[in-house]
Each structure stands twice: as structure tokens, then as C-alpha cells.
């Protein structure tokens with residue numbers, strides 16, 4: 001105390017008593033607040049756990065994927081009114097993006113189905129590096145969590161206003177247009193779409209560093225835009241050929257993925273490789289279907305009679321008898337004119353290509369470059385003869 005003018009106390013004794021007191025206060029302060037903090041944290045954790053446990057999901061609203069939200073809004077909550085198709089591994093919805101009004105098609109994968117995830121990954125892998133006017137363009141991939149906390153995977157494509165070739169080839173009463181008369185494809189339109197598909201396959205097989213085998217070429221996977229240009233879609237079964245061997249074969253991983261009955265090449269039933277020739281077989285069948293209007297899975301095709309044999313046996317004499325009645329109307333209007341003969345000749349050539357592509361022996365099938373060249377030739381011939389839209 002200053003008023004006593006005493007020597008400053010430097011005793012170690014008193015120092016020892018003073019400092020612990022000061023230290024003690026601080027220690028107690030931090031100790032107590034530390035324990036309080038830990039308790040508080042434990043309490044909040046317990047509270048949060050208790051709140052989220054009944055929904056068995058650890059995700060709350062803030063961790064929803066934005067893309068999922070946008071897609072939900074764009075498709076009216078994935079409403080059944082927006083459902084435009086149900087495929088092997090999921091459903092396709094039509095949607096409109098709010099911000100720019102772009103119309104999209106959203107394929108939502110049903111991840112409960114065995115193989116759906118693999119299909120999603122194949123498609124992403126195949127589409128990563130491709131770009132062609134006759135391939136369906138993927139705008140984005142959405143991968144996240146839906147509002148129920150389940151995994152959500154979707155592919156977003158540009159929307160094709162004129163739907164799939166399947167619907168055009170086999171119009172159902174419900175898909176007839178407003179006027180009541182069935183929409184039909186003209187000869188030129190069919191040739192154009194055949195060229196589109198051949199161009200897409202030629203690109204995939206021969207113009208990529210790692211060729212892609214589509215493995216599921218069929219009319220429902222060919223989509224038509226407003227100008228009726230064909231776009232090949234659905235790469236769910238596609239295989240990227242990594243080693244560029246002469247044969248461009250890709251090992252078919254695990255059983256089950258075999259394309260679609262009627263379109264899958266016969267060797268796919270026994271060999272465990274996919275090949276360009278397999279796609280060409282499917283293309284050949286597609287071509288025959290496009291001009292005869294007959295599906296390879298029609299009930300009349302069983303045992304020894306296939307679409308391939310059916311067309312082969314009808315040539316050349318019964319050409320018109322096997323041709324799609326919807327196309328025949330157009331052909332008949334040209335009969336007796338020079339145009340009629342040109343149409344007939346072209347039809348015969350198309351059938352010839354379809355047959356050459358779908359022969360049983362893999363090595364004897366036509367290659368797609370050659371197919372595309374011949375189809376172009378046929379179109380030029382039809383144009384020259386005066387066939388129009």
C-alpha cells in the first residue's frame with residue numbers, strides 16, 4: 001500500500017499466492033464456458049438429430065440440388081400431363097425452363113431398377129465428346145437429391161417437337177392429328193430420315209477417336225425435330241470402344257444388355273461382344289420397317305419368317321405389296337408416270353440396302369459409310385424425278 005511507504009514486496013511467497021488466484025479465475029472462466037459450449041453443442045446436435053430422424057433423411061431443404069428444383073418447376077412437378085414416354089430405365093417428361101422458355105425433355109432415371117445407374121453412366125460417357133446434327137443433344141446432366149432425400153439422376157435433352165419415328169410409322173388412333181387424318185411420312189421424308197440415322201451412325205462408328213457402338217438403334221430412339229430431321233437418341237446401352245482394334249468390338253460387360261428384341265443382331269444372343277456390324281443389323285431392320293411399315297416384332301414374324309426374309313422373298317415382283325399402305329397412296333398417285341418408275345426403283349434399292357445390312361453373317365453386312373452414300377444417291381434420284389416433301 002503506497003501510504004505505508006514500504007518496500008515493494010518481492011517475496012516469492014506472496015507472488016505464489018497472487019498469480020494462482022488470477023490464473024484460477026481465468027481457468028475457471030474458460031473451463032465453465034468450455035463445458036457450457038460443449039453441452040450446448042451436444043444439445044443442439046441432439047435436437048437436430050431428433051428433428052430429422054423421423055424422415056430418415058439427413059438432408060434438409062437447403063441442401064436440395066438447385067437443378068432438381070429447376071427441373072421440378074419446369075415439368076410441373078413431374079406431372080403425368082408432362083409425361084411423354086416411359087423407357088427401359090426411366091420416364092421422360094416435357095418441361096419448359098422459366099428463365100429462357102427453352103423446351104426440354106427430361107429423362108429421369110428410375111434408380112430402383114437394376115442397371116439404371118450403369119445406363120446413366122454409359123450415356124454420360126458416350127455423350128461427353130459427341131456432337132453431330134443427327135444426334136440428340138444433351139443440354140445438361142442433373143445429379144442430386146430429390147425432396148424425399150433419395151438419389152436423383154436425370155438427363156436433360158433438347159425437346160423434339162415431332163416425337164419419335166415409332167409414332168410416325170405406327171400411328172395410333174390417339175396420336176392422329178386434330179384434323180382426324182393420320183399424319184404420314186412421304187417417300188422423301190423417309191429417305192431423309194434414313195440418311196439422318198445413317199449419318200449419325202457413320203459419325204459414331206468412323207469419325208470419333210474412340211468409336212461408339214449405339215447398341216439400341218430402333219424407331220423409338222429416332223426423334224424428329226420441327227423440320228422432320230432425325231436425331232438419334234438414347235445412349236443408355238451405348239459402348240465406347242476404347243482400344244481401336246480393326247474390328248471395333250467392345251466387350252459387352254455383364255449379361256442382360258442386349259438391345260431390343262427384333263432389332264438386336266443375332267450374334268448378340270451368343271457372343272459377348274458388341275460391334276459396328278451389330279448396329280448395322282439394327283439399322284437394316286429399321287430401314288425395312290420404315291418402308292414396309294411392318295415392325296420386326298409383328299406377330300406374323302416367327303420361326304423361319306423374319307422381316308428380313310419377308311422382304312427378300314417379295315423382291316422384286318411383289319415390291320409394292322410389302323410396302324407401307326400409307327406410302328403406297330403416294331406411290332400410286334405417281335403410277336403410270338415416269339416418276340412412278342423412279343419411285344419403284346428407289347424403293348427396290350432401299351430394300352436391297354435393308355437386306356444387305358441385316359444378313360445373318362456379321363462380316364457380310366454392308367458398312368455404314370457405303371449405306372449413307374447409297375441413300376444419298378437414292379435421294380438425288382428421287383429429287384431428279386420430281387418427288388417432293
Ligand SMILES: *[C@@H]1O[C@H](CO)[C@@H](O)[C@H](O)[C@H]1NC(C)=O
Pocket residue numbers: 063064065066067141142143144145
Ligand atoms: C448438384 O448437381 C451438381 C451437378 O449438376 C453437382 O455437382 C452437385 O454436387 C449437386 N449438389 C448436391 C447437393 O448434390
Ligand SMILES: *[C@@H]1O[C@H](CO)[C@@H](O)[C@H](O)[C@H]1NC(C)=O
Pocket residue numbers: 161162183225226227228
Ligand atoms: C413437325 O412439328 C412442327 C411443330 O409442331 C409442325 O409445324 C410441323 O407441321 C410438323 N411436321 C410435320 C411434317 O407434320
Ligand SMILES: *[C@@H]1O[C@H](CO)[C@@H](O)[C@H](O)[C@H]1NC(C)=O
Pocket residue numbers: 303304
Ligand atoms: C425352318 O427352316 C428349316 C431349314 O431351313 C426347316 O428345316 C424347318 O422345317 C423350318 N421350320 C418351319 C416351321 O418352317
Ligand SMILES: *[C@@H]1O[C@H](CO)[C@@H](O)[C@H](O)[C@H]1NC(C)=O
Pocket residue numbers: 206367368369370
Ligand atoms: C465400306 O465399304 C466400301 C465399299 O465396299 C469400302 O470402299 C470402304 O472402305 C468401307 N469402309 C469402311 C470404313 O470399312
Ligand SMILES: *[C@@H]1O[C@H](CO)[C@@H](O)[C@H](O)[C@H]1NC(C)=O
Pocket residue numbers: 188189192227228388389
Ligand atoms: C430432305 O433433306 C434435304 C436435305 O437436307 C432437304 O433439302 C429437304 O427439304 C428434305 N425434304 C423433306 C421432305 O424433309
